[in-house]
Every structure is written in structure tokens, then in C-alpha cells.
Amino acid sequence: MSRYHNGHALIAENYGKVSALHFDPVEKKPLYHFYPGRIIFSIGSTGCNLHCQFCQNSEISQTSPEDFYPAQEYAPRDLVSLALQRKENIGIAYTYNEPAVWFEYMLDIASLSSAAGLKNVMVTNGFINTAPLDQLMPFMDAYSVDLKAFTEDFYRRITKAKLEPVKESLRHIRRAGRHLEVTNLVIPGLNDDDGTFEDMCRWIAGELGPETVLHLSRYFPTYKMSIPGTPLMTLIRLHELAVKYLDYVFIGNITLPEGNDTLCRNCKHLVISRKGYLTNVEGLDNEGRCKNCGNFVAPV
Numbered sequence: 001m002s003r004y005h006n007g008h009a010l011i012a013e014n015y016g017k018v019s020a021l022h023f024d025p026v027e028k029k030p031l032y033h034f035y036p037g038r039i040i041f042s043i044g045s046t047g048c049n050l051h052c053q054f055c056q057n058s059e060i061s062q063t064s065p066e067d068f069y070p071a072q073e074y075a076p077r078d079l080v081s082l083a084l085q086r087k088e089n090i091g092i093a094y095t096y097n098e099p100a101v102w103f104e105y106m107l108d109i110a111s112l113s114s115a116a117g118l119k120n121v122m123v124t125n126g127f128i129n130t131a132p133l134d135q136l137m138p139f140m141d142a143y144s145v146d147l148k149a150f151t152e153d154f155y156r157r158i159t160k161a162k163l164e165p166v167k168e169s170l171r172h173i174r175r176a177g178r179h180l181e182v183t184n185l186v187i188p189g190l191n192d193d194d195g196t197f198e199d200m201c202r203w204i205a206g207e208l209g210p211e212t213v214l215h216l217s218r219y220f221p222t223y224k225m226s227i228p229g230t231p232l233m234t235l236i237r238l239h240e241l242a243v244k245y246l247d248y249v250f251i252g253n254i255t256l257p258e259g260n261d262t263l264c265r266n267c268k269h270l271v272i273s274r275k276g277y278l279t280n281v282e283g284l285d286n287e288g289r290c291k292n293c294g295n296f297v298a299p300v
């Protein structure tokens with residue numbers, strides 16, 4: 001994918017070719033317990049190692065750098081300079097398409113940006129070997145990982161990939177002690193079965209810890225999938241199941257009648273309130289601890 005052999009080595013075709021860059025709320029990655037309410041410089045390229053039928057970014061993920069006309073070239077140091085221009089920015093997020101497909105570029109930027117005092121965030125499908133994951137680990141502060149379903153059948157049919165390597169990446173990130181949040185896009189009839197969903201939540205709690213943030217994201221029809229969007233009631237039902245195992249479960253990609261707030265897992269006090277992308281961290285102290293009981297919730 002996106003590499004050619006020049007007679008001596010494999011060369012990444014998309015090195016330095018940027019399809020999109022924006023300053024986004026960190027909540028958009030989605031990360032709810034990593035510098036809540038702050039912004040992060042977000043960059044993407046083209047290509048992906050998966051072929052999800054429901055891809056919301058297929059115009060960049062399912063194309064090549066040559067076919068994506070607006071792509072612009074940036075040297076790693078130039079992107080770090082752009083990221084440093086906004087004082088309130090916490091760092092750089094590798095996102096929009098799968099960043100593992102421009103691994104070399106991401107690694108070069110992340111090492112520079114880390115040295116400049118910025119945070120690095122990888123928004124990924126998790127379908128990556130542990131060796132490259134280890135190369136990234138010293139520079140990557142947080143991971144937002146899709147766990148798209150909890151059956152090999154779903155991964156094979158709907159994404160053309162496999163579940164087990166994604167589970168291993170999640171375990172690996174957790175063992176390395178990096179910040180980790182998991183996103184599950186709920187698609188009616190494909191991965192919203194209560195039993196399998198509960199198995200997934202039980203696995204997350206057991207292998208990654210009950211404090212792991214889980215985002216239940218609303219699917220809507222796009223790319224090659226025409227199944228109608230996820231009903232709110234389905235998300236609410238699955239949320240009720242998930243909170244039996246996990247302390248921090250959020251519904252996303254849909255406007256909720258009430259906020260999507262964080263209550264401290266220890267004392268249940270409100271520590272972070274959210275309305276859309278408006279985030280208030282008034283229940284946390286300067287070290288990200290609950291002001292009521294001192295439990296650590298999120299770096300701020």
C-alpha cells in the first residue's frame with residue numbers, strides 16, 4: 001500500500017503529501033480524557049490498509065497521492081513549525097485516514113514535535129504490527145483506536161482485515177502505559193448484537209482496564225454502505241450495557257438532549273461537562289485530579 005521499490009529500498013509514495021490539516025478540538029479525535037477542551041493540530045494523508053464499507057473519509061482513504069489533487073507537500077520541520085504557531089495547541093494528531101500508511105513520515109514528525117515539547121496522538125484502526133508500534137511508542141502520548149466490532153467475521157467481510165491484530169495493538173498500547181481511548185462505530189444489524197457487544201466490553205475491562213474510555217459512535221450511511229443510521233435508542237441501550245463493565249462510556253456523532261459529561265469514577269462528582277465541542281473542566285484541579293476526591297481523571 002502506497003509503497004514502491006526503487007531497486008534498493010521500499011519508498012513510501014505518500015511521504016510528506018498532506019491531504020488535510022486543521023486545528024481541531026481534541027474531543028473530535030475522539031479523546032475525552034486527554035487535555036479536555038484543548039485544540040490539536042491534525043494532519044492526514046491518503047490511503048488506508050483497511051477497506052471499510054462505511055468509511056466516512058473514503059475520498060482520502062481509498063485513493064493514492066497521485067489521484068488526490070489538493071495534496072500539498074510539507075517537510076516534517078515545517079509541520080512542527082505550523083503546530084507551534086498557536087500557543088494553545090497541545091500537539092499533533094495523525095488522523096483523517098490511517099496514519100500507519102505514512103509511518104515513516106509520522107515517525108519523523110513525532111520525534112521532532114516531541115523534542116519541541118508537543119504531544120503526539122495517533123488516531124488509528126490499530127491494524128499495525130507491534131514492531132512499528134514500538135518504534136512510535138517513545139514519541140506517541142495518546143492513541144485513539146477503533147475497535148470496529150468484536151468478531152473476525154465482521155472484520156473480514158466489512159473491513160477486509162482481521163480483529164486479532166487490533167486486539168494485540170490495544171493490549172500493547174495499554175502495557176506501554178500510553179493514554180488510550182477506544183471507539184466503536186455502532187452499525188445496525190452488523191455489530192449491535194447485545195451478547196457480542198457485552199463480550200467486547202468485558203474484554204476491554206479485563207484486558208485494558210475498566211477506566212478505559214469507550215466512545216459509542218453513531219454510524220450514518222456513506223461510501224458503500226446504505227444501511228440507515230444508528231437509532232439513538234440503540235446507542236442508549238448499548239451504553240447501558242457498557243457501563244456495567246466500564247466507568248467512562250460516551251455516545252458520539254449525534255447531538256444528545258443532555259451533555260456527555262464525565263463523572264469521576266471514584267466519587268461520581270461531575271468533573272468534565274460537554275455540550276457539543278464546548279468543554280468545561282471545572283471539576284478538575286491543575287494536575288487533572290477530581291477536586292472532590294483527588295482521583296486522577298485526565299491530564300489538563
Ligand code: SF4
Nearest residue numbers: 048050052055061125
Ligand atoms: S480504517 Fe478508517 S480510514 Fe481506513 S477505510 Fe476504515 S474507516 Fe476508512
